[in-house]
Amino acid sequence: MKCIEMLAPRKSHVIEIDDPSINDDQLLVRVTYTGICHSEYYPWATANAGQRFGHEAVGVVEAFGKNVEGFKVGDRVTGLGGGAYKEYIVMSKEKVCHIPDNLDDIDAIVEPLACIMSACIKMKPEAVGETIAVVGCGYMGLGSIALLKTMGYSNIVAVDIRREALENAKRFGATEIYTPDELPLEYRVNWKTMGMPNLTRDGYQRNIFGLGFQNVLEFSGTEEGLKLAAEMVCAHGRLGIGGYHNDGMRTLDFKLLNYKAITMINCHERRIMYEFGLCKRCLDLISRGIWDFKGVTKHIYTMEEFDKANGDMESHADGYIKGAVKCS
Template sequence: MKQLILTGPRKSEVIDVPIPAITDDQLLVKVTYSGLCHSEWYPWATAAPGDILGHESMGVVAKVGQHVKGFHVGDRVTGLGGGAFKEYIVMEPAKTVHVPDNVADEDAVAEPLACLLSAAMKLPPETLGDPVAVVGCGYMGLGAISLFKAMGYGDIIAVDPRKEALENARRFGATETYTPDTLPPYYMLTWDTMKKPDLTRDGTNADLFNVGFRRVMEFSGTESGLRLAGDMVCAHGTLGIGGYHNDSLRSIDYKLWNFKAITTINCHERRIAYEAGLCERCMMLLSRGIWPFTGLADERHIYTLEEFDLANEEMAAHTDGYIKGLVRT
């Protein structure tokens, strides 16, 4: 079978390896799609020979261990697992869920959806109709926007430096969109805006609590985006950090965060059993139309294993309307 391995920074090759054997308690899955994740861009860009990537997969059960219940050859499945850029992977039944008949293969890569659902549930509205701000409108930010709409948030403010990303944000439920340089001053509580006592929002005199937002989600994965998201939180508000900051250290004005008494939430998840349950929940939400987050990867951004390096370059450059990329095996 084909398997992708990295040969150095920004370089990969496809090699032939044996189809893996499974135990009586495992599944062998023929991979249909593996998702490209921006969290793996930096590991790709700095790779050592022999490194492997891929943690977002869906496919079809090819073989079932004799002790496994609930799965059959031919079932479409998705779930959690690593090293997914290959033709066949071994999956653990406890980390594997069925794909509903009315969910397309391209939409059924559950791992990033589970990450989104986990993050959004950590930042629920206090009251139906509350406003929320999202900084960073790539695939994950768009998913957060669409979930926040389904969760009952009212005004959803989206911020991104790319105009195309803001157009996408409107499509998935944002009610206001801004580039960082056009963001209204009263949407930020900073040392500068605190010096403007005549600053108003909706006719109310500015204070620490009605400038900025009580709920802000960051999905930029950049230092500038993280700093801006922190600026947008009002006093005693909450900042959810959903971006994956794995390329370098971050410098933030923690004095400002301290003064504003904000709560910060790491929106990532490491409880595997919990996240596997969310994979199943995500499939249900898509199947019932409760979370209409579909059609993100078009044919221009579906790649072969041999095109993996190109795929990462286009992911970073947002080439041709790139939102989500998939590798088809």
């Protein structure tokens, strides 16, 4: 079968490897598409020879072990698993779910949807009608905007450096859109907007509650975006960090964050079975039209175009929001 393998940084090739075998608790899945994830952009850009990527698979059951129940050959499935830029992968029965009949494969790539849902659950509103700001309006930010709208947020302020991303954010439910340069001063809570306080005495003599946002969710994945998101949080507000910051260290003004007494929330998830439960919820909400987030994965690539796909993801070429590799 075919498999994408790295040769060097930013350079891959397609090789032939043996078809995988399964045990009694596994399924053999022919991969139709594997989503391209920005969390693997930096690993791709710095890759060593022999590395393999891909964790957003969707496909068709080709065979299954004797202990697997509820599936049959030909079922369309998705779920959690790695090494997915191949024609065939092995998936554990505990991490596979059916795709609803009314969803196309390309809209049912569920792993990133579960990541979005996990972040939004951690940032759920404390009361209906609250406001939240989302910094970074790529695929993950857009999916969050669409889901947060269903969770009770009445105002969603979107921030991105790209005008095209902001127009997309408006389409998915943002009520206000800004580039960082356009952001009103009252939406920032920093030493300039509130004035340098006497840190030991006048916490209630500054406008630290009337500025900024009680809830800010960051999905930029950049130091600049993270710094801006941190500035936008008001006193005793919440900063959710959903961006995947794997390309180096980040520096934040913790003197400012400490003074504002904010709560920082890591919006990533490492409880695999909890995340798998979210996978099922995601497919249900999207198939029923409650979470309106379909038709965004429009850039489809062959296995031989994997390097181009990563370049397009980084440059946002030709209206890129989300891409996938067609594996069979």
